[in-house]
Amino acid sequence: MSENPYQPNLATIENIKEEVGGERAIKTFRLKFQDKNLQNNFMFQPGQCAMVSLLGKGECMFAISSSPTKKGYIEVSVMRHGKVTKALHEAEVGDVVGVRGPYGNNFDMKGWKGKNIVFIGGGIGQAPLRCLIDYVLDNKKDYGKLDVIYGARTTEDISFKDEFAELEKRKDVSVHLSIDVKEDGWKKFVGFVPDNLLKVKPSPKNTIAVTCGPPIMIKFVIQNLEKLGFNDDQIFTTLEMRMKCGIGKCGRCNIGNLYVCKDGPVFSYRELKKLQGER
Numbered sequence: 001m002s003e004n005p006y007q008p009n010l011a012t013i014e015n016i017k018e019e020v021g022g023e024r025a026i027k028t029f030r031l032k033f034q035d036k037n038l039q040n041n042f043m044f045q046p047g048q049c050a051m052v053s054l055l056g057k058g059e060c061m062f063a064i065s066s067s068p069t070k071k072g073y074i075e076v077s078v079m080r081h082g083k084v085t086k087a088l089h090e091a092e093v094g095d096v097v098g099v100r101g102p103y104g105n106n107f108d109m110k111g112w113k114g115k116n117i118v119f120i121g122g123g124i125g126q127a128p129l130r131c132l133i134d135y136v137l138d139n140k141k142d143y144g145k146l147d148v149i150y151g152a153r154t155t156e157d158i159s160f161k162d163e164f165a166e167l168e169k170r171k172d173v174s175v176h177l178s179i180d181v182k183e184d185g186w187k188k189f190v191g192f193v194p195d196n197l198l199k200v201k202p203s204p205k206n207t208i209a210v211t212c213g214p215p216i217m218i219k220f221v222i223q224n225l226e227k228l229g230f231n232d233d234q235i236f237t238t239l240e241m242r243m244k245c246g247i248g249k250c251g252r253c254n255i256g257n258l259y260v261c262k263d264g265p266v267f268s269y270r271e272l273k274k275l276q277g278e279r
Contacts (some may be wrong), residue, residue: 008098010034013219014073016093019159026124026159028065028077028091031099044068045106046132047266049240052076053098057087063240063265064102067263074099077127077159092108094138104265107132107210107236113267116144118202120221122151122193126159128238129212133167140172147202151178151193151217155186176200194220197228204229210236222269232270240265 011019015030031052033039044050044064053059060082066075080089091097117136120131129148136143148167152158158177168175178189178196189196200210209230211221217238225235239260258264 008051008100009038010096011099013091013093013095015092015095015167019077020079020157024079024081024158024200026077026079026262028068028075028160029091030075030099031097032073033094033099039072042074042102043163044074044102047106047128047137047238048102048104048108049265050074050101052078052088053100054084054087055092055098058083058084061103061240062090063131063238065130066234067131067138069135069138071183073088077124077130077148079124090175094228095215095279104240104260105263107266110133112208113142114144114206116146116202116205116207118147118149118207118209120149120193120197120209120211120213120219123153123157125158125211125213125217126150127212129210130160131164131208135171137170144206146173147176147200148173149176149178149197149200151180151189151195151196153180155179155183174200176238182188192220193217194224197221197224204231204234208234208236212238232273233268235269236266237269237272238265239267 011031011033013029017028018025019028020026024206033042045053045068049063051061051063060074062078065154066073067076078085080086119129120135131149136146144260164177165174167173176189176196178191178193179186180192182190187197193213209225211218222235
């Protein structure tokens with residue numbers, strides 16, 4: 001992008017969609033670069049991130065939640081939980097933000113060709129999975145069976161409701177939704193995501209599992225994947241929430257001798273266990 005790695009490129013907010021309301025609201029922002037050449041040539045892969053900034057407010061790193069197969073824009077899905085995200089939630093269509101990136105590594109889409117994929121998400125953790133799911137569906141001939149497992153605290157907290165409804169209509173993907181506590185009219189699984197995973201019981205044969213969500217959810221999802229027979233090289237997650245500057249200069253995301261912003265945010269469980277041992 002820019003020769004100055006800290007200099008953002010200007011982008012206009014083209015669309016804002018509220019995914020979840022309330023105090024911890026989630027909105028998806030569609031951004032289009034003002035530089036047409038940059039917009040036409042902006043390249044990224046599922047799993048990569050972008051730094052979004054607001055003048056006078058600050059900047060935050062977000063997983064790019066749209067697929068690179070969708071041309072002409074990028075999207076980020078943002079939960080309101082701090083100064084910058086609150087300001088972003090107050091922005092309107094037509095407002096200008098700064099964007100720099102893409103940063104980090106990505107999911108191994110070439111290496112996963114021919115494999116079944118299980119997507120396991122919770123809350124706003126669905127954002128990087130959304131990108132990955134759309135990419136796989138737009139290249140469905142290259143991949144095998146697809147299972148999408150997603151959970152939220154309540155039906156009101158489910159992100160991307162419309163998109164899940166469309167996924168449920170498809171014959172080439174199986175969707176397994178859950179909420180934590182029983183509600184009137186809810187006929188799907190009631191309980192936590194790791195428990196729903198055991199109910200779905202995906203086969204580890206020729207399968208990749210990708211999980212994103214709250215750390216406690218990821219911990220028990222991985223434990224249950226191991227119970228189902230998945231090995232360390234079949235399980236992947238992303239640590240984009242640890243990324244700060246994006247270019248390995250601030251040192252705030254280092255774990256051992258690695259930097260999440262340069263060596264991640266996507267890690268296999270084998271890599272993650274090694275990182276945990278170096279903390």
